[in-house]
Amino acid sequence: MASDIRTVFGKLKRRLRQHGHHHDLPPSQVSVLLRLETEGSATVSHLARAEGMRPQSMSSVVAPLQQAGWVKGAPDPDDRRQTLMSLTPKCLKMLQEGRAARQDWLTARVSQKLSVQEQQQLQAALALLTRLVED
Numbered sequence: 001m002a003s004d005i006r007t008v009f010g011k012l013k014r015r016l017r018q019h020g021h022h023h024d025l026p027p028s029q030v031s032v033l034l035r036l037e038t039e040g041s042a043t044v045s046h047l048a049r050a051e052g053m054r055p056q057s058m059s060s061v062v063a064p065l066q067q068a069g070w071v072k073g074a075p076d077p078d079d080r081r082q083t084l085m086s087l088t089p090k091c092l093k094m095l096q097e098g099r100a101a102r103q104d105w106l107t108a109r110v111s112q113k114l115s116v117q118e119q120q121q122l123q124a125a126l127a128l129l130t131r132l133v134e135d
Contacts, residue, residue, distance in 0.1 A: 016106065029065055032065065032071075043076065043083065065091075
């Protein structure tokens with residue numbers, strides 16, 4: 001059963017990714033964007049530590065994001081020698097639109113593919129899965 005759960009969730013994750021409008025960004029760039037979104041502004045060095053990378057490698061991940069207008073750098077108010085990277089409004093809009101697209105796709109898929117009774121069963125299964133992942 002564990003293998004089946006992993007397989008189904010992997011397929012679901014791939015399908016959601018197809019509908020998420022991440023503009024074909026590599027996983028490393030998506031990870032940086034999501035980290036900046038959840039944790040706020042950070043230096044390239046901090047991002048590198050958090051992602052388990054060398055700062056030079058992280059610079060090559062961040063540079064295309066800056067060029068695309070997804071992230072911007074600003075001097076750290078506490079240490080002007082440092083640059084804090086943060087998401088641009090353009091990026092925040094892209095992330096929001098991507099989530100909405102994935103939500104819309106999944107909502108439509110559930111209502112199209114599952115009967116009301118099956119939807120109730122899925123809701124019950126979600127409660128069980130939630131218990132599995134809670135500490």
